[in-house]
Amino acid sequence: MADTFADVELRRLQPEHLAEWLLIEKATFPDPWSEPQLAGFLEKTRYQCFGLFQLNRLLAFCVFTTVLDEAELLQIAVTPAEQGRRLANQLFLLAAEKLEAENIHRILLEVRVSNTPAVQLYKRLGFSEDGVRKGYYPTTAGREDALLMSFSF
Template sequence: MADIRPLELNDLASLHQLQLQCFDPPWSEEMLRARLVHPRSLSLGIFTGGQLHGFVLLSHLLDEAEVLEIGVAPQYQRAGLARQLLQHALQQLAKLGIERLMLEVRASNLPALGLYRALGFVEDGRRTGYYPTATGHEDAVLMSLRPGS
C-alpha cells in the first residue's frame, strides 16, 4: 500500500536521487532543499515500505498553483503513482483555496498528456519551441485545472 505525505528535509537525499533518475538536467540538491522549505510550496512524496517512489513539487500563490515537477521512479512508471500524487495534491490545494492548477508538459510526452487529460486538465495554449531537444526544440503544452470543479 502506498503512503502519500509531505516531503521533509530528511527526505532530501532520497528526493535528490529519485529526481536524478527522472530529469535531465536535474535540479541541484540546493534547489530541492529550497523548494522543501519554501512557505508557498506543496511537496508530496509517495512511499512504499518507507522508500520514495514518486514526488510532485508545486508552488502556490494567492488562488493559483503550478506543478513544478512530477516524477516517478522508472520501474514504477505506468502504475498509477503519478495519478495518486496529483489527486492527493488536488485535495490539498482545494483546502488551501486554490482555484486553478497550471502545468506545462512536453508535447511529445503522450503518457503525461493522457494522465492530465484524464484528470480533467484542459489545454490552454502552447509555448512554441520551449524545450530543447537533441535535434532542436519542441513545444510545451500549457494546461490547467480548477481543483474544486
C-alpha cells in the same frame, strides 16, 4: 489496472527525504534539479512538495508553486521501476485535495508535447488544453513546443 493503491500514503517532503528524492529526480529528468535546489523548495513557503510513500520508501513526488488561489505543477515523477501503475494519478489527486483545502482553485502546468506519459496522465486527470507555447523547450534537435494545461476544482 488498479487506479488506487491502499498501501501508499501522501506525506509532505522533509529534509530527511532529500537523498531519496534526488535519486528519483536524477533517474527521471535529463536536466535534474540539484540537492541544494530541492532543499530550497522545502524552505520556501510558496512551494508545496509532496511524496507518495510505501512504508517508508519514496515512490513518487510532485512540486507545486502557489500564488493566491492558483498553483503551478513544476514537477511530478515516479521512480522508474514503478512507472505505468498509475501512481502519479493517485499522487496528484491526493496532493490536489491538500491544495484545495488551502483554497487553491486552479492548477496550471506546461509540458513538452513529446512527453506522452505525462500528457496522457494530465488528460486522464481532467486537465484541459489551454494553448501551445511555440519552441518553449530546448532539445538536442532544436526547440520543442509546450502544451499549456489547467485543472480547476
